[in-house]
Amino acid sequence: MTLRLEWLDEREEGAPFEESWRGLLERLLGIAGKMEGVEEGVVTLTLTDDEGIRKLNREFRGLDKPTDVLSFPMREAGEEPVIRYADEYETVDADADAAGGEAGEEEEEDGETEAYDPFEEPLGDIVISVPRMYAQAEEYGHSVERELGFLFVHGFLHLLGYDHGSDAEEKEMFAKQEAVLAEAGLAR
Structure with missing residues (x-):
């Protein structure tokens, strides 16, 4: 078994899709998995638009507004894998x-x-708003690939139980994100 990425695109037909994203995200998943000692499992990534992620944000977080990334882990932090x-x-x-x-x-x-x-263990789902990703890349003055990578790794770390509710947690999580991105050549 290996660490594997599944991919869904829920955007409207004809929405721009960069085939290079698949390779980039698989590489980031491999790097992040290795750094975190996660060697197997399935991560499902869904690309959506602002309306799609707004609906999910409202339903699962009670916030009626779009966001950039949402993560839905299949198990709680520290919980043992499900045996099938x-x-x-x-x-x-x-x-x-x-x-x-x-x-x-x-x-x-x-x-x-x-x-x-x-028998592959589903680690969870990551949902990214592509329009928000493009806007944030422009706002922060870096490439779309850097922003996509940042959001994906951020989501993946949430699947593993990391959070940023306190300053210490945020510092740890963001340091891990930056280490993965730097290893992939996407440093700031």
Whole structure:
């Protein structure tokens, strides 16, 4: 098993998508995972717009306004991983079978087949508002890639239980973010 990124784009059709983002985010996930000692699990990233993230912010945080990033961890900080048993999953992948593929495999966008592991632990979901990301990159005077990386790593650290409710927590979390970004060549 490995640390893996799943990707969803909920923006309107025709919204600009940078294919280089996938590689950047997978690299950041690998660096952050290594620095935090997380070697396996699944992180799901959803790209949305300001309205989409506003709805989530209102529903889950009671704040009726858009934000830049939200994180939804699958377990509480310090909680042991969930143990799953084989009988909790269907053993035949009907979609793969109908398409002539092997059970337990998923076809990636590039046509390559990736083994599906039903025992991979979902670490949680990260949701990023792409319009807010672009605006903040301009506001802070750095690249879109730097802002995307910052938001993604910030979200990932929240999935692992980090927070920034106090000055000490914020200092620790932001130092970790900057270390990951620097390792990826996205330092300020």
